[in-house]
Amino acid sequence: MVTTTLSLSSVPISSLDKRIQSLENEQSSLGTQEYFVNMGPQHPSTHGVLRLVLHLDGETVKEVIPVLGYVHRGMEKKCEFIGYRQQVHLTDRLDYLCALMNNWAISHAIEKALNIELNERIQVVRTILAELQRIQSHQLWWGVFGMDLGAFTPFLYGFRDREKITAIFEDTIGARLTMNFIQPGGLMFDITSDFAQKVKEFIAYFKPILNEYDELFSGNIIVQERLRNVGILDAKTAISIGTTGPILRASGVAHDLRKLEPYGVYSQVQFDVPVGATGDCWDRYQVRMQEMRESIKIVEQLIDNIPEGKHMVMKFGAKIRVPEGVYYSEMETARGIYGNFIVADGSEKPYRLHMRTPNFNNLWSIIRMAPGLRIADLVTILSSIDIVVPDIDR
């Protein structure tokens, strides 16, 4: 750390200067101090109840120590008591901004274990809903990102457009945030007849809005100065920490399960995987903005011809029995890979269910990115990771 010293030799000495000079002689230098500061668990920039212990030198961050557990609800243990049928709704409350994708992931794991073949309609509707949710999640991130950088306007713009998707979900699903819609064996109920029409209206509305976002925020010189070359995460470190999703892709690794191990109908649609170059905050920002455009592309390809069919190929009763064995399935949510590791003992309850949540791994990239930066940049980095704390603590 560079220490600051007051140099007074060139200034004519007044009485005030004399006092400062005597202070300077006493301390020999007005340097900085090392100390620890708690950021959280209640802090507006930690997006929940995350606690970061900051080791500071002046205003420069030397070390970040995340302390977890402030919203640990014992979800994995609870799953061992309530069985496969009921644990679907718990995944809503993990990463609540990707509720449908989490529903899909755990349903996919159970369907894989039971060898259930889904019809085309279910797959297409699930894919459309997941992509809409990805747009919705990124809209919220964009708004909150702006707010963390000190601009309140993006927050209002982001939520203005997010409400439109929320309204579609509410019409179709009946819930705004915690859906519990995608079930093992299909969907909770069929989509409404005007679903396609509403989605088309939204896309026609939102496409030009994305350019407005760019004009309003991305092109701003202050935003660019605050994001470029801040919080650089190189590809090797990103892989070794286990980050996934937009963070890994911003570091230059084109890892997207929708391309690598296609599920749903992702193998039938054309879309690109946006990849960053340097892995700084600006790349993470751009990757998410591009992902919204790609999601629109996917929805546009699917929305015109949703095939006919049943909305549920297999109707389960209150209990689902999964044959003995070990099952793992993973999916690409808006924040990265969400995986379910199920150890089944043949009963209606899992012997063990481990949730590999994306935010847990993504969070730890901060301990590599933050050292050497200022506290204001730490907030930028934390927001560019886009964490959801209940997903970390589970």
Place this chain on the structure above:
Amino acid sequence: MGITMNQLLPKSLEAIPGGPALLTSLDSLINWARSNSLWPLTFGTSCCAIEVMMAAGASHHDLARFGAEVARPSPRQADLLVVAGTIVKRMAPRLKVLYEQMAEPKYVIATGACAISGGPFIYESYATVRGVHEVIPVDVYVPGCPPRPEAFFYGLLALQRLIREGETIRKPGERKKPVLAALPPGITLEQIRSELIANLENKAVVNRYE
């Protein structure tokens, strides 16, 4: 006015001419001002924070219509604690500290099933607190998982009404009012109120909310 309050109230209040009518008017003025300038603390633990704090405060629903949009990150500047989300045993002491750091008068709204009773985590969870009322006193409960922003507004309006009426369910009948706070021991609010009602019944001053 034939009221015996002059002997009961402290000396500083004796100078107010006419006594009770002015006091009630002052009360209602202060409570009206308080009810329309609630400053919530930005405190969200999980899902409810998105709906109750963010979506409600953003452009579509616009919490500013109710005068409660000035969200403060510091408990010392806030007077409304909206518990939005699950409180687990590790967080409970911090929640209590936050509540104690807030300056009086302070109000609490518990939103969502988790904050009311533990919600989906009421059974088979070793970590969650079964409702925030186990930690701090609660004024208004807003059910839902999570509640819609409109439901939160309804809860907020209910709280505003409670404030305007000068008491909350937290301390039924003995909510501290600004002027009545200095009552000598032995005099209850109920006693004074019954006197007021008996004296002012014919003058159509009471029951202004009905």
